[in-house]
Amino acid sequence: MTWLALTSLLLLCLAIGYGFARLGNSQSSEETLIERINDCLPQTQCAQCHFPGCRPYAEAIADGRAGINQCPPGGDATIHALSELLGVEALPLDKQFGVSKPPLVALIDEAVCIGCTLCIPPCPVDAIVGSGKLMHTVIAEDCTGCELCIAPCPVDCISLVPATAEITQWRPAAPEQRS
Amino acid sequence: MKGGLALSRPANSTIDDQIHTLPLQATYYLPAVSYSRAVLHSQYEPGQSVLRGESIAQGVIAPTSGTLRAQVNHAWPHPSHLEVPTWELEADGLDTALPLAPLAQNVTTQDKLSRLTMAGVQGLGGAGFSTAKKIERVLQHTERTLIINAVECEPGVECDRMLMQSHASSVIEACHALVEWIQPTQTLFAIEDDKQSAIDALTSDKTHQQNPVLTWVTLPAVYPSGAESLLVQRLTGLHLAPNQRAADAGVLCVNVGTVMAIYNALNGNAAIDRLISVSTQDLMHTTTLSVRFGTPLNAVLKFAASQHTGLAEALRLNPTAVQVGGPLSGFSRPIDNAPILAGCNALLIGPSHQSQPPSACIRCAECATVCPANLLPQELYTAARSDDHDVLKHYRLDACVLCGCCDVVCPAHIPLTQWFRFAKGSVAEQAQNEADAALARTRSEQHAARVEQRALEKAVADEQRRSAAAAAKHAKADIQAALARVKRKKPSA
Numbered sequence: 136m137t138w139l140a141l142t143s144l145l146l147l148c149l150a151i152g153y154g155f156a157r158l159g160n161s162q163s164s165e166e167t168l169i170e171r172i173n174d175c176l177p178q179t180q181c182a183q184c185h186f187p188g189c190r191p192y193a194e195a196i197a198d199g200r201a202g203i204n205q206c207p208p209g210g211d212a213t214i215h216a217l218s219e220l221l222g223v224e225a226l227p228l229d230k231q232f233g234v235s236k237p238p239l240v241a242l243i244d245e246a247v248c249i250g251c252t253l254c255i256p257p258c259p260v261d262a263i264v265g266s267g268k269l270m271h272t273v274i275a276e277d278c279t280g281c282e283l284c285i286a287p288c289p290v291d292c293i294s295l296v297p298a299t300a301e302i303t304q305w306r307p308a309a310p311e312q313r314s
Numbered sequence: 315m316k317g318g319l320a321l322s323r324p325a326n327s328t329i330d331d332q333i334h335t336l337p338l339q340a341t342y343y344l345p346a347v348s349y350s351r352a353v354l355h356s357q358y359e360p361g362q363s364v365l366r367g368e369s370i371a372q373g374v375i376a377p378t379s380g381t382l383r384a385q386v387n388h389a390w391p392h393p394s395h396l397e398v399p400t401w402e403l404e405a406d407g408l409d410t411a412l413p414l415a416p417l418a419q420n421v422t423t424q425d426k427l428s429r430l431t432m433a434g435v436q437g438l439g440g441a442g443f444s445t446a447k448k449i450e451r452v453l454q455h456t457e458r459t460l461i462i463n464a465v466e467c468e469p470g471v472e473c474d475r476m477l478m479q480s481h482a483s484s485v486i487e488a489c490h491a492l493v494e495w496i497q498p499t500q501t502l503f504a505i506e507d508d509k510q511s512a513i514d515a516l517t518s519d520k521t522h523q524q525n526p527v528l529t530w531v532t533l534p535a536v537y538p539s540g541a542e543s544l545l546v547q548r549l550t551g552l553h554l555a556p557n558q559r560a561a562d563a564g565v566l567c568v569n570v571g572t573v574m575a576i577y578n579a580l581n582g583n584a585a586i587d588r589l590i591s592v593s594t595q596d597l598m599h600t601t602t603l604s605v606r607f608g609t610p611l612n613a614v615l616k617f618a619a620s621q622h623t624g625l626a627e628a629l630r631l632n633p634t635a636v637q638v639g640g641p642l643s644g645f646s647r648p649i650d651n652a653p654i655l656a657g658c659n660a661l662l663i664g665p666s667h668q669s670q671p672p673s674a675c676i677r678c679a680e681c682a683t684v685c686p687a688n689l690l691p692q693e694l695y696t697a698a699r700s701d702d703h704d705v706l707k708h709y710r711l712d713a714c715v716l717c718g719c720c721d722v723v724c725p726a727h728i729p730l731t732q733w734f735r736f737a738k739g740s741v742a743e744q745a746q747n748e749a750d751a752a753l754a755r756t757r758s759e760q761h762a763a764r765v766e767q768r769a770l771e772k773a774v775a776d777e778q779r780r781s782a783a784a785a786a787k788h789a790k791a792d793i794q795a796a797l798a799r800v801k802r803k804k805p806s807a
């Protein structure tokens with residue numbers, strides 16, 4: 136049995152290696168590959184992939200240090216895009232990294248905020264404005280919903296709310312597939 | 315135009331040749347979202363009184379004087395069938411207008427444009443584009459073309475014809491005023507050949523005869539000739555790139571009703587109403603009403619029924635469902651107090667025709683024959699089903715005007731237009747996601763660069779402090795040494 140497992144592992148490695156080799160030929164530099172991988176990532180910058188942001192994760196994928204199924208915000212769409220780009224098998228999202236959620240944004244309860252500024256440094260996209268002892272607020276358009284500001288808040292006044300109103304999210308449904 | 319459908323109303327159908335004005339209502343409903351589903355913000359507080367013509371939010375004009383009530387979720391005439399935050403305007407019955415003076419001849423373009431915005435002038439074609447923005451873009455070009463679009467191609471939509479034949483001299487005056495302002499190299503007045511009564515009324519107008527600045531373009535009555543992108547292409551030969559608007563190429567294409575609204579706004583009257591055709595689903599009976607925006611749908615239908623026995627009978631048989639929009643472009647909704655808005659040009663009493671269950675595409679290409687945009691709907695259909703954006707792009711989904719001609723002829727009863735609406739939504743959603751990701755990426759890169767820069771600056775500062783301290787230490791030691799030397803020398807001196 137062991138040899139079977141080993142062989143299949145070897146084959147998988149070869150397949151992945153082939154995928155990279157093909158890319159390596161068509162794309163001259165490592166840098167371009169990282170860019171193209173990064174293009175497939177949702178840029179939420181939430182670090183759920185166990186890397187400190189999307190680009191570090193892209194670097195890890197390019198180096199073969201990480202699988203393509205570790206990004207919960209990207210979900211199946213990202214996995215699909217990466218599998219097409221890299222020519223590797225599209226595995227389902229690895230649940231240990233988290234689950235896909237609808238788009239959210241952070242909302243500070245401005246009545247509760249004590250203005251401690253602790254939420255500002257963790258925000259990867261500078262979406263929080265505020266100053267010492269003053270009320271803080273989230274610029275909703277810039278917030279990616281990465282949740283990194285939630286834990287540092289000493290008074291738990293930051294929560295996540297749906298990114299857009301139901302009405303903005305609505306889009307025409309596909310017809311019932313009766314044929 | 316290639317393709318399209320020659321649609322006509324039934325031979326023995328009747329059209330009521332009068333415009334009936336709805337009496338003042340007790341309550342008007344003004345949605346606090348735009349038709350493109352953006353949430354609108356306002357300075358107004360509940361309980362505040364407003365005058366007719368007062369602008370409550372971007373594109374939302376009080377249709378009469380009265381008191382604004384708090385926003386509530388209210389029915390909205392949109393295919394989503396969602397309820398949206400809506401202001402209730404309780405009419406005071408006085409109908410007092412906001413005093414808006416007519417603009418003088420010599421005011422600046424900017425004054426005129428802001429007047430249009432303040433008076434709520436927007437396209438009456440459905441999407442509700444701001445007319446001021448459109449004109450502003452056109453004025454940036456030195457060579458301009460003005461197209462007055464009087465082509466309403468769906469049978470059962472009679473409001474433009476009624477406007478032109480009942481108010482011919484005002485229409486001509488409004489056209490002349492717009493020509494005066496825009497100064498186009500040519501002005502084309504596009505109208506269909508089945509509107510002879512309107513053409514006669516306009517061409518026999520004295521002002522027009524004295525100063526014939528309008529060039530008549532009479533088109534055969536084929537649906538959907540009035541679709542803006544198709545009309546512009548047909549009249550000017552201009553091929554617009556995807557996402558390019560006619561205005562970006564110096565072509566101002568405005569509906570004849572909008573021309574009137576522009577004229578009224580410049581003369582001190584805000585855009586608070588429009589003409590609507592009300593017909594039976596079989597188009598046997600049609601009447602035209604002048605309806606203020608925000609009037610509840612059920613009140614409009616009740617009034618229409620009181621004016622026309624054919625409509626009353628139809629409403630008695632179909633008391634629950636109505637189609638909002640023309641026979642091809644409309645959608646069905648329950649009869650409730652959802653408000654009439656700028657994009658609503660017709661109401662058809664009775665539920666829309668039951669669609670038959672679709673079967674597989676037999677690749678007969680009937681759909682491609684009628685497609686006025688020269689597309690291959692059968693290929694778009696396959697791509698829409700698999701939600702394949704590359705293929706959708708290849709077959710030019712963006713050029714589809716959602717006219718519904720392909721649906722009508724498809725022998726397999728495939729709801730093609732519904733698929734294309736879905737596909738357009740899917741493509742737009744992806745574009746939005748990509749834009750969001752690009753923004754987040756730039757901001758995170760800037761954030762990372764700044765963090766790095768700070769760390770570097772801190773390291774440099776630390777280093778400087780260290781070497782300064784070391785230097786000070788050295789200096790101190792040097793002084794001590796010198797003093798020691800001096801001391802040593804002194805006793806011997």
Ligand code: SF4
Nearest residue numbers: 181182184188189206
């Ligand atoms: S898990 Fe978060 S940080 Fe990692 S790639 Fe996905 S979005 Fe980016």
Ligand code: SF4
Nearest residue numbers: 258278279281282284
């Ligand atoms: S505000 Fe909070 S959730 Fe939003 S991007 Fe910044 S850290 Fe993430």
Ligand code: SF4
Nearest residue numbers: 248249251252254288
């Ligand atoms: S961490 Fe919480 S309390 Fe502190 S500034 Fe941010 S939101 Fe306010």
Ligand code: SF4
Nearest residue numbers: 675676678679681724
């Ligand atoms: S008309 Fe209908 S059946 Fe014929 S090719 Fe088009 S989609 Fe297919």
Ligand code: SF4
Nearest residue numbers: 685714715717718720
């Ligand atoms: S709905 Fe689109 S594809 Fe169908 S006929 Fe009209 S423009 Fe062509």
